[in-house]
Amino acid sequence: MNQPTQKRRLLRLRPGWQDRLPIRPVLLIAGLLLVLTLLILVNRPRSRVLGSAEMEMVRSAGVLRIGVDESLWGLSENGDGLEIAIGEAIGETVFGSADSVTFVPCDRYSALWRMDDGYTDLAIMAMQSFGNSGYARGAVPFYVDDCVLMGYGERPLAGLTVGVLDGTPAETLLLRLVEEQDVPITIDECADYYTMLVRLRAGTVDALCMPRTAAKSHAERGTVIYAEPLGTISYYAIAPAGSVLLELCDELFTTWGEDGTMAAWKARYGL
Numbered sequence: 001m002n003q004p005t006q007k008r009r010l011l012r013l014r015p016g017w018q019d020r021l022p023i024r025p026v027l028l029i030a031g032l033l034l035v036l037t038l039l040i041l042v043n044r045p046r047s048r049v050l051g052s053a054e055m056e057m058v059r060s061a062g063v064l065r066i067g068v069d070e071s072l073w074g075l076s077e078n079g080d081g082l083e084i085a086i087g088e089a090i091g092e093t094v095f096g097s098a099d100s101v102t103f104v105p106c107d108r109y110s111a112l113w114r115m116d117d118g119y120t121d122l123a124i125m126a127m128q129s130f131g132n133s134g135y136a137r138g139a140v141p142f143y144v145d146d147c148v149l150m151g152y153g154e155r156p157l158a159g160l161t162v163g164v165l166d167g168t169p170a171e172t173l174l175l176r177l178v179e180e181q182d183v184p185i186t187i188d189e190c191a192d193y194y195t196m197l198v199r200l201r202a203g204t205v206d207a208l209c210m211p212r213t214a215a216k217s218h219a220e221r222g223t224v225i226y227a228e229p230l231g232t233i234s235y236y237a238i239a240p241a242g243s244v245l246l247e248l249c250d251e252l253f254t255t256w257g258e259d260g261t262m263a264a265w266k267a268r269y270g271l
Contacts, residue, residue, distance in 0.1 A: 151207035
C-alpha cells in the first residue's frame with residue numbers, strides 16, 4: 001500500500017538527432033518519385049483518351065473515316081501525302097492497323113456537310129477551320145505553309161490585281177496588306193481555283209494568291225511562283241468541338257513534332 005508511485009520518464013531527443021537522419025537518400029527518393037509522377041502525367045492523356053468511352057464508340061464502328069483534300073501537292077495526291085500519312089498513323093493508334101481507315105476526298109465546300117451528315121469523323125485538310133463556330137473551336141494545327149503569289153512572271157506587288165479564294169486565310173493576308181500596310185493592290189474574290197486560273201489566263205487578274213501547296217498543284221506552263229511569300233497559313237485537323245479525336249490529334253501531333261516524325265513526313269513529300 002505504501003509503495004512509491006512509478007514516475008513516467010519523458011521521452012527526450014538526443015542532441016544532434018537531426019544530423020543523423022538520412023536526408024540525402026530521402027531527397028533522392030522524393031526526386032525520383034516526382035520524375036515518375038511527371039512521366040505518368042505526360043503520358044496519361046493518350047492512354048486516357050484511348051481508353052475512354054467515346055473512343056470505344058469510334059472503335060465500335062470498325063472504321064475511321066477521314067476527310068482529306070481531293071488533290072493537293074504534298075498533302076493528298078494520288079493516295080499519298082502528308083494528310084494520308086497522318087491519317088494512317090492515327091488509324092494505327094486507334095485500331096492497331098491503318099486498314100481500318102477510309103479516306104474521303106473533300107474540298108472546302110463539301111467537307112462541312114459531309115461531317116455534319118456523318119460521312120466523316122475527322123477532317124485533315126488544307127483549311128484553317130470551318131466557318132461554323134462549333135468546328136472553329138475544335139481545330140488542331142498540323143502544318144504551316146507559305147502563302148504565295150503565282151502569275152506569268154514575277155512583278156512588283158504594288159498596283160497588282162490579285163485573285164484569291166473568297167473567305168480563306170489567303171484573302172485575310174491580302175486584306176492585311178491593304179488595310180494595315182497600305183499596299184495598293186486590288187483583290188478579286190473568286191469561288192474556286194478554276195475560276196482563278198481562267199481569270200489569270202484571260203488577263204483579268206495579274207496574279208493569284210494561294211498556299212504554296214495549291215500553287216504547285218495548279219501551276220501551268222508559263223506560270224511562276226513568286227519567291228517572296230506574303231505570310232503563312234496553318235492547316236488543321238477539324239472535328240466537332242469537344243471530339244475525342246481532336247484530343248488524340250493534339251497529343252499525337254505534339255509527340256510527332258518532338259520526335260521528328262512530322263519533320264520526316266514533310267521531307268518525304270517535299271513540304
